[in-house]
Amino acid sequence: MAKNGKLSAPRTKCSACPLRKREHFRDFAVDELDFVSSFKTGELTADAGATILVEGTHSAHLFTVLDGWAFRYKILDDGRRQILNFILPGDLAGLQGSLMGEMQHSVEALTPLTLCVFERGRLGSLFSGYPDLGFDLTWIAAREERILDEHLLSLGRRSALERAAYLLAFLNRRARSAGLFDNGRKKMLPVSQQHFADTLGLSIVHTNKTLRKIAARGLVRWLDRGCEVLDEDGLCKIAGWTDSTSGKRPFI
Amino acid sequence: MAKNGKLSAPRTKCSACPLRKREHFRDFAVDELDFVSSFKTGELTADAGATILVEGTHSAHLFTVLDGWAFRYKILDDGRRQILNFILPGDLAGLQGSLMGEMQHSVEALTPLTLCVFERGRLGSLFSGYPDLGFDLTWIAAREERILDEHLLSLGRRSALERAAYLLAFLNRRARSAGLFDNGRKKMLPVSQQHFADTLGLSIVHTNKTLRKIAARGLVRWLDRGCEVLDEDGLCKIAGWTDSTSGKRPFI
DNA sequence: CGAAGGGTTGAGGTAGATCAACAAGGGTGG
DNA sequence: CCACCCTTGTTGATCTACCTCAACCCTTCG
CATH class of the missing domain: 1.10.10.10 (Winged helix-like DNA-binding domain superfamily/Winged helix DNA-binding domain)
Incomplete structure (x- = not known):
């Protein structure tokens, strides 16, 4: 899965998720917490520099960062690289690929990284069983869009x-x-x-x-x-x- | 609402939506079609050059383009403008604002434009009643993200x-x-x-x-x-x- | 101890910016 | 009808922000 990465069973229980306590993040309802707990099928730790997801491949998983920094990037044939955005605790990685098939960017760890691993196959039951979580996923995608908008303004102007x-x-x-x-x-x-x-x-x-x-x-x-x-x-x-x-x- | 824009009751019934027939778009299930029909509360026509949505404002609506071209953009204080993406038939406008509050970009018609008008307040019932449509919204947001990624690669490298x-x-x-x-x-x-x-x-x-x-x-x-x-x-x-x-x- | 990965600095080159004209519609008011 | 303006496209001359090349330093690591 990831070069220099180690996959394990979940070590951090969602009920004890350190992110939920932080001021910036919203809390779950009880039944949502149950679902997310079952949605999380593993935990991945990776060294700085490890590749988590690769452009052009399909991945059966999506991830939420628990701790550490990562970044998304694309490269042109001759090696020119563009970093698209950074991924911090609470951020999703691999949603695009999960929804649309092939990954069109790669993801690399910037520091030692801990990620929650989710099964992409269960996304459907997320939307059907927990509409608020479905809404949240859309919200998260819209937030990424905003960041990219601002970044585009930066590069262009x-x-x-x-x-x-x-x-x-x-x-x-x-x-x-x-x-x-x-x-x-x-x-x-x-x-x-x-x-x-x-x-x-x-x-x-x-x-x-x-x-x-x-x-x-x-x-x-x-x-x-x-x-x-x-x-x-x-x-x-x-x-x-x-x-x-x-x-x-x-x-x- | 929009400079040079004219709001009317829906003229194009969703059941007769010209987009649904086109090869590139997926069809609706019957109950989805019913919901979308009721979700659509009006139709907006605008001249080329008309402003549809304005950065910094809140909008009670979101839109799908039925016909014509539009574009999203941001401007810096001194007037430098960056066009972020173009909006074509079948594309959504205003989703970011609907989910997150204030618009952070503006939308302008590039040609004469026809748009379906939806109530942002009914987004919740879309997610709860029609999970497949909720999934589609996320899909649409992820697609925009992909386009912006590629665009970012362009500007940067x-x-x-x-x-x-x-x-x-x-x-x-x-x-x-x-x-x-x-x-x-x-x-x-x-x-x-x-x-x-x-x-x-x-x-x-x-x-x-x-x-x-x-x-x-x-x-x-x-x-x-x-x-x-x-x-x-x-x-x-x-x-x-x-x-x-x-x-x-x-x-x- | 040598190699490799970051950071730093100067010299010179170039892609793209800015400035300045001008041409060709189209619209508008006299 | 003409005279005027505004918008859009076009082109040349000059300038500059950023690039490339080429060093060199320091730290870390095998």
């Missing part, structure tokens, strides 16, 4: 500096919402400059120069293999971006 | 020439699938060079030069306020793109 500032603010905000900065965890984005470059659609050299410029202004600090955002509002101002997401969100 | 070739092939393919070329209708894409520029993330001058280059190779022909694709395969080859969508697709 923002300068390198604006783009980089936007991405930093966006990632920081999502990491915080997902609870990755909770109880004293380091507020670090585990994203290398190569990943930034491939997300921003820039060369790695120009990415480096742009990120240095932002660091020189004191908005961000570079760490070993990652960075820490010091002034999210300042970044948003540079990018001309105001995030409008708020409140609790569903997850499966 | 393809050259101007590759990007333009991809967009032409993509639009031509979608128009054909949506049945816009059926029974002897002109095989024209009603997209101005300004629209191309705002979709490709290029300046209008460079867009013009790039499109001329493609026209000079005989892959496309320029008409008054639009263009006609002459060699879709040739365009796909330039772009390094192979479309993998196939078979029937759902719509609401």
